[in-house]
Amino acid sequence: MVSERATRTTPFAAMDVLERANRMDDVVHLEVGEPDFDTPPAVTEAAVAALRAGETGYTSSKGKPELRAAISDYYDRRYGVDVAPERIVVTSGSSPALLLAFSTLVDPGDEVVLTDPHYACYPNFVRQTGGRISTVSLPADEGFRPQVSAFERAVDSETEALLLNSPANPTGAVLDGTTLEELVALADRADATVISDEVYHGLTYDGEDHTVLEYTDDAFVLDGFSKRFAMTGWRLGWLVAPPEYVGHVNRIAQNTLICAPNFVQSGGVAALESGDDFLADVRDTYRERRDFVVDAVEDWGMSLGYTPGGAYYLLVDVSHLPGDSFDAADFFLEDAGVAMTPGPDFGANAADSLRVSYANSEAQLREASDRIQRALERVELSAAD
Ligand SMILES: Cc1ncc(COP(=O)(O)O)c(C=O)c1O
Known part of the structure; x- marks a missing residue:
């Protein structure tokens, strides 16, 4: 019989989103916490x-x-x-x-x-x-x-x-x-x-x-x-x-x-x-990406309310969008081709948020930001109809 501890183990949502996103064409990946750099030679x-x-x-x-x-x-x-x-x-x-x-x-x-x-x-x-x-x-x-x-x-x-x-x-x-x-x-x-x-x-x-x-x-x-x-x-x-x-x-x-x-x-x-020089370089790059994404969130009409100081994640509140954060993640994946992780896995205080990972190139982050903005504009237009 399967152990109680096995049955109580919950799936890792970021991996589930990744698997779904990988079955689709042309998705910008902001769901996984994986550096996009190559290992130092x-x-x-x-x-x-x-x-x-x-x-x-x-x-x-x-x-x-x-x-x-x-x-x-x-x-x-x-x-x-x-x-x-x-x-x-x-x-x-x-x-x-x-x-x-x-x-x-x-x-x-x-x-x-x-x-x-x-x-x-x-x-x-x-x-x-x-x-x-x-x-x-x-x-x-x-x-x-x-x-x-x-x-x-x-x-x-x-x-x-x-x-x-x-x-x-x-x-x-x-x-x-x-x-x-x-x-x-x-x-x-x-x-x-x-x-x-x-x-x-x-x-x-x-x-x-x-x-x-x-x-x-x-x-x-x-x-x-x-x-x-x-x-x-x-x-x-x-x-x-x-x-x-x-x-x-x-x-x-x-x-x-x-x-x-x-x-x-x-x-x-x-x-x-x-690896010290490598680390200093990637840290500078991540800092630039962090600054880019923090500004981009404002462009999406969302307020971050804080400045993340490290790692390569931030939580964006999507409670103003229809449905819950799973629906929001589905919407951005299906309608915008941008994969992000729904918040509930990270605890009750993250339940209304999406986790955005900026471990991706600036070009991809720009593309994601444009797609998100366009998808949100489409929602606003259809709501106004
Ligand atoms: C906070 C935290 N701890 C630990 C890990 C596990 O990392 P690894 O087993 O690759 O060292 C991760 C991976 O995403 C993480 O985000």
């Missing part, structure tokens, strides 16, 4: 050289020593924090790292606090471990800003884990260092553990990234190569665990994952050692 060359050199066997389940050293150096270089390689477990993308963190920390019935809106897959991760979801409301009319006071109402002695994500999917909101430090102190007072999803670090447009590890060693951090180095299909990420959890994480990793692909890990070393 030095990364590909390093992986191919590793393959040619026969690096095709299992590695240590924690990952190759040279990759864990490169990740440790990265924390030192980027944030000035000391993260011993022994605390790092390399994974096949940051998604398995999240599963490892939850598997190590959460027992059935334990409370996990998420923000609302949140990354669509988080509730399903919590369900895999039998955890109980509690949410911190970050309303649209407050620009989805993570306010400490909202977390204070949700995080208490019942809380096992507080999951943070900055820059955030789907809002693009960024936690500043002071807020992050206050949230760490709040979790500490409640004896809860912070799990920080830092997969969009590097893609922050108006300030600096802060890792939770600047403020505590007692947190899990998941991160990876997918977003900042345009390596989604390589499946490479990592988990930093608090020292007393590392052995437990590693036992689960040994049994369930064995290791991340050997030669892919060599690509990861090259990305961390030579």
